[in-house]
Amino acid sequence: MPDSPAPESYAYDVFISYSTQDKDWVRGELLRRLEDAKLRVCIDYRDFERGAPTLEEIERAANTSRKTLLVLTPNYLESDWTLFERYLLQTKDPVNRKRRLLPLLKEPCELPTSIDFLTYIDFATPDDIIFAWTQLFTALGKSPQPIAADQSPTPSGWLLAHPYGMPPNFTGRQAELGLLDEWLAGESTPALLVLRALGGFGKSALTWCWLTERVAAGQWPQVVWWSFYETSASFDAFLYETLGYLTGREPGPSKREQLNELLRLVQERRVLLVLDGFERELRAYSGMGAAYQGDEPADPTLREEPSSTSPLPVLGEGPGVRADSGRDCVNPLAEDFLRGVASLPGVRGRVLMSTRLRPRAVEISSREVLQGCREVELTQLQPEDAVAFFWKQGIRGTRAEIAQICGAYGYHPLSLRLLAGFILDDFEYPGDVKAAASLDLTGDLVQRRNHVLARSYENLSEAARQLLGRIACFRGPVQIVVLAQVGQFGDAVGAHGRAPLQKLLRDLVTRGLLQFDGPTRRFDLHPIVRRYAYDRMARPERTAAHAQLRDYFEAVPQPERVGTMADLEPVIELYHHMVRAGQYDEAQRLFQERLDQPTYYQLGAYQLQIELLRALFPDGENCLPKLSNEGSCSRTLNDLACVYSFSGQPERAVPLFEQATEIYERREDKGNWAIALGNLAHMAQLPIGALQAAEANLRRRIALCQEIEDEFREAIAHQELGRLLTYRGNWAESATELDQALAIFEQQSYVQGQGIIWAYRALAALLKERAGEASAAATALAAAQRALDLADETARTQFPYERDYVRSHWLLGAAHRFNGDRAQSDTHLSEALTRCRTINAIYDEADILLDLARLRAAQGQGDAALRLAQEALLITERTGYSLQGADVRLFLGQQALQQGDRAAALGHARQARELASCDGGEYVYRVAFDEAGALLRELGERVGE
The missing domain is CATH 1.20.930 (Transcription Elongation Factor S-II; Chain A)
Structure with a gap:
């Protein structure tokens, strides 16, 4: 038999050797699927030359085909012709070192010794048919083709509000599915099950698979699937639509009454509610960047510091904010719903929640959950699931081989995904687990995980690395149309010739380095991959990439009117790339012209403003922002201080305000000096009880405004002075200040x-x-x-x-x-x-929580009142808000006295009096100061005025 041709000169990708008695399947489904995958197939009945000797045609087909597929059945093994073909094919490579012979077991049969030693693709086991197709395509050099398993139609009586786009190759998780079965079937199991996991661990896929394949409609006739990942799927919408579905009528207008009715129905009926992606209802993931956030813990003391080249800032809450406030529900009704489900007796319904973070509402403490709640953490894959995952990816190998290599990476999902991509793309052993032998398994688990990422990256062509780095420059997911316009990837040339954009993207997805969201048609990176790819870019390359992206987003048309944060996304991207390109002055001007007003006044996006403004301080907030103009520096200091104030971080705001006022005073910029003084007074000094300094700064602002005849800014100073005098109990002067400000505002409309x-x-x-x-x-x-x-x-x-x-x-x-x-x-x-x-807006939260506590107490809900007040107390203690703290302590003291706990009441009353004292003398929070004194006297303690 002559030597085989060079790989690039093969006429066919695969020659099919089969028995004609099996032609129905071979010439039907097998041939159709192979050719649908764009494989060049050689098959006898169609491609053998008519009149030529059959032996010569078999030899020609085998020589000119990259692979030969043996379709093994009892018919095949009994045929003389197929016996001849096997011997012919094995003559040049008896142990199949070149992997050109590919056995496919179609039906169970006893294999001869000449074939038995080869690893075959098993089509004879019905349960593994999806694995088999995937392995076949991979062995033939094609990306795994999506072959969806048959799915039973979901019951028409269920409310599947946002059906999940189930991936075709869902992997195992049998232990977790069994756990969900046991939870749902148990009579005494907790009514609320929290399935918590980091992003990308398959929470949605697991819960959807379980619901649609394992929950019996006969036992659970009323089921709701609700995904909070949808932009319009708020808790209010969930409450309204779920109640309408369960009752068959339109709910009433009162949201509180809707909540109470839903809790009653869950308590009385066998209803199942599945809440997917509940972290979107938590403060940590409720903002505009929620879809792109990583999994950093809510406590900033546990958060790893970002690298200096990280493209995405790590979002800290700051020392002035409760460490776990990210786990608060943004909607209080959602908190009450969770507590109700987990606390009501005899609940017949069940609620399954998937979330990145455990909502604080279900906790007794940070280590314990309410009695009616159970939490399960979804972590790394089980060994059996890892093996199944590799098989579904089309990787060949025994169970033991795959388990061994997966165990070396701790069954970490991202690492296994990258490892599978590395194996599929290996040149020597494509799609065979043997390819993993070239990886370095020394060092600890973290080192091995980093190594497989490094090897996956190193194996990329230069064009693919450039594309991955370009995608890493974006703050989040990106559509292919954007990539096509900001790169030259359509003309990029790699090691194997021209590499158009779509081919590069497919390659990155196959390797597990890139994620593709079908419904939105966008590409995204896991945070670990994003940071790694970004850090691999040379600084000049990175700067040039950001400059190009800046130009692209600068050309995006501005919306006529900003209505939502989505309208600002192109501008935010433009700002991001300006900063990354080192254009700080341009970025600051862009912030003032297009971002400041809508994000601060209209949308109240204070955390976003902090992110944007902190980017102008590359050397830290102890240094001035990196701007060439001193006036821009002072304005940026003032702006950042304002958002720190509203976010509950006055200790960060005060020094920034003071730096700004110092610059304005030195420059004799009286207008802006007056603004900074007023902001320092009413945003930072007033809430922490520095009443004397705050009043002095407001009166100084009034004097400055009168000097420059700025009536409008003077009116704002009268407005804030009126509020301060209200807290001091100086009613008459307060009314005068407010009236004076109102008259000017009315005059100026x-x-x-x-x-x-x-x-x-x-x-x-x-x-x-x-x-x-x-x-x-x-x-x-x-x-x-x-x-x-x-x-x-x-x-x-x-x-x-x-x-x-x-x-x-x-x-x-x-x-x-x-x-x-x-x-x-x-x-x-x-x-x-x-x-x-x-x-x-931490600035206002404690006041609202306290009034909710007062309301619950009036409604006879003592436990709820105490919980809300304790929450408000925690905020005031961490922020240093003295005025709010005095009010909260007063309420807690009054509640303790009603419960007969005089010692606790006395402690709260003393602290309330101290907080309300502020600067002493006439500079006290008058109402709280007097109320605390009255409570102390009621408790038998003498107090002075």
Whole structure:
């Protein structure tokens, strides 16, 4: 037999050697699938030359085909012709070192010694048919072809609100599926099961597979699948649609009543609710970048520091924010739902939740969950599942071989995915687990994981590395149309010739380095891969890539009107690439012109602002921002201080404000100096109880504004001075300051400022009510309603100022409670807390939580009231908010006294008095100071005025 041709000159990819008695399957399904995969197939009935000797045609087919596929059946082994073909094929390579002979076991049969030593592809075991097809395509040099398993139709009576796009090759997880079966079937199992795992561990696939394949509709006739990954799938929407589905009627308008009814139905009926991606309802993942966030722990003390070249900043909450606040639900109704399911007795329904983070609402403490809740962590693959995964990827090898190599990587899902891609692309042993022998298995587990990533990266062509690095430059997922416009990948040339973009992307996906989301048609990187690929880029290459991406996003048309954060995504990308390209001045101007107003006033995206502004401080916040203009430096200091203040980090805000005022004063920029002084006073000094300094700075601002005849900024100073005097109990002077500011705002038609004045009037009336003034509650209600109406008018004429809504709903809820309308109070306070947490406005949160606690106490829900107050206390202690802290301590003291715990009441009262003392003398938080004194006297302690 002559030598085989060079690989590139093969006429066919595969020659099929089979028995004609098996022709139906071979010429039907087998041939169709191979040719659908774009393989060049040689088969006798079609490709043998008519009139030529059959022996010569067999020899020609074997010589000119890269592989020969032996379709093994009893018929095949009994045929003389196929016996001749086997001997012919094995003459030149008796032990199949070149892997040109590919056995396929179609039917069970006893294999002869000449074949038995070869590893065959098993088509004879029905349970492994998907594995078999995948292995066949891989062995023939094709990426695994998606072959979906047959799926039974889901019951029509179920509400599958957002069906999951189940991948065709779901792997094992038999232990976890069995656990879910046992949980659902058990009569005494907890009603709430939390399935927690890091991103990419297959939570959604596992729960969808279990629901659609293992849950019996006869036993569970009412089932809801709800995915919070959908942009419109909020908890409010879940509550409304689920209740409508379960009752068959439109729910009433009250969200609290909807929640109570849903809890009653879950308690009384056998209903199953599956909540997929619940972390999107938690503060840590509720922002615009939630879809792209990694899995860093919520506690910043546990978070690994980012590398200096990391493309994505690590989001810290800062020392002024509760370490686990990221696990709070942004919607208080969601918290109450979880606690209700896990606390109600005799719950017949079941709720399954998949999430990256455990919601704090289900905890007794950080180590224990409520009695009606169970948490299961989905971690690394089990050995059997890892073997199944490799087989589905088309990798050949025995169970022991695959388990051994997977065990070396701790069955870590990402590592196994990369390892599978490495094996599939190996030149010597493509698709064979033997390829893993070339990997370095020395060192610890982390080193081995890093090594397989490094080898996967090193095996890429230069064009593929460039593409991977380019994708890593993006902050998140990217569509192919964008990649096509920002790179020259259509003309890139690799080791094997021209490498167009789509081929490169397919190669990266096959290797496990790149992820593709079918529904959105976007490509993304695992955070580990993203950082690795980005760090491999040389600095000039990285800068050039960001400059090119900057040019692309600069050309994206601006929206006529910003309505959501999505409208700003191209601008944020542009800003990101400007900073990464070292263009700090240009980035700062872009921030001021296109990002500052909508993110700060309209959308209240304070955490995003912190991310954006901190990028201008590459040397840290102890140094000035890297800007060439001193005026831009001071403005950036002021801007960052403002968002730190609203995010509950006054200790970070104060030094920044002070640096800004120092620069403005030195430059004699009186207008901006006045702004910085006012911000320092009302945003940072007032909440921490530095009343004397705050008042001095506000009066200094008024004087500066009068010097430069800036009536508008003077009015804002009167507005904030009026609020400060309200806390001091100086009612008359406070009213004068607020009236003076309102007159100017009305004269200038400044609607948003008028709304703030009415909110401060409502606050003053509520404090007067606490001080015992008759009819103040009615005044507070009218003023708070006016503030809300003006917030609506501002939204209609300009755009929504989110903090105005937070403030108005809070004060309106508090006023309704004073006026005896608890239902309206609940509605507005819940709305305030939801909006507050959505924008992470820690500045307002404790006040809202405390008024919710007061409401729950009035409703006879003592445990809920105590929980809310403790939550508010934790915020005030971590932020140093003295005024709020005094109010919370007062409430806790009053509650303790009602429960007969005089010692606890005394401790709270003393601390409330100390916090309300502020700077002493006339600079005290008057109402709280007096209330604390009254409580101490009631407890038998003498106090001075």
